[in-house]
Amino acid sequence: MSKVSYYTPEGLKKLREELSQLKDVERPNASRAIGEARDKGDLSENAEYDAAKEAQGMLEMKISKLEETLSNARLIDESQLDSSKVLVLSKVKIKNQTNGMEVTYTLVADGEADLASGKISVNSPIGKGLLGKTVGEVADIQVPNGTLKFDILEISR
The missing domain is CATH 1.10.287.180 (Transcription elongation factor, GreA/GreB, N-terminal domain)
Incomplete structure (x- = not known):
């Protein structure tokens, strides 16, 4: 398949x-x-x-x-992507509700993922949890040691 x-x-x-x-x-x-x-x-x-x-x-x-x-x-034709919600190629600034740490990630395809440069796969747990979210929403993301809550602070291209 x-x-x-x-x-x-x-x-x-x-x-x-x-x-x-x-x-x-x-x-x-x-x-x-x-x-x-x-x-x-x-x-x-x-x-x-x-x-x-x-x-x-x-x-x-x-x-x-x-x-x-x-x-x-x-x-991907970036001009056709909606920048009001998190999609592939979105640059997302999130804040961890537990420790207050802010991080910015760019969501990319599996083959382009590189955590060192802030690029995470849309198929990773965090990537999946962020997809479709808008600014102000809270993303509940299941990780091996529980659930993490992230505030969506900013979405850009």
């Missing part, structure tokens, strides 16, 4: 570059490694050949998965 994912232009470009790297650089390297191992003699007892074939299989699986992801990827 294919699952549609939404990406920014930068995220889609990054996926395409990764696929290109795998196909144009990694795949020929894997084939070369298999050829070199094959030249070393008896294949039935050649661990180097077996390892090279296994690595090639893993690479092909990764390429296939990335191609599937790209085929189901959709580019």
Whole structure:
């Protein structure tokens, strides 16, 4: 079952570059490694050949998965998004009701999530809890150690 994912232009470009790297650089390297191992003699007892074939299989699986992801990827048109509620690509400033800490997150697709730069996945517990909320609402978010309550302070693009 294919699952549609939404990406920014930068995220889609990054996926395409990764696929290109795998196909144009990694795949020929894997084939070369298999050829070199094959030249070393008896294949039935050649661990180097077996390892090279296994690595090639893993690479092909990764390429296939990335191609599937790209085929189901959709580019987000930011001009069409409603900025009154939290959606993909929304920059949301929230306040934890428990400790008063304020944090700003940008909600992005799974492949673009990077907590260090403040980008969280829309499929993460916090991302799911924030989707559809408006300024002034309280988001009750289920996390492994209970429920967190966040005030939605600000939504921007």
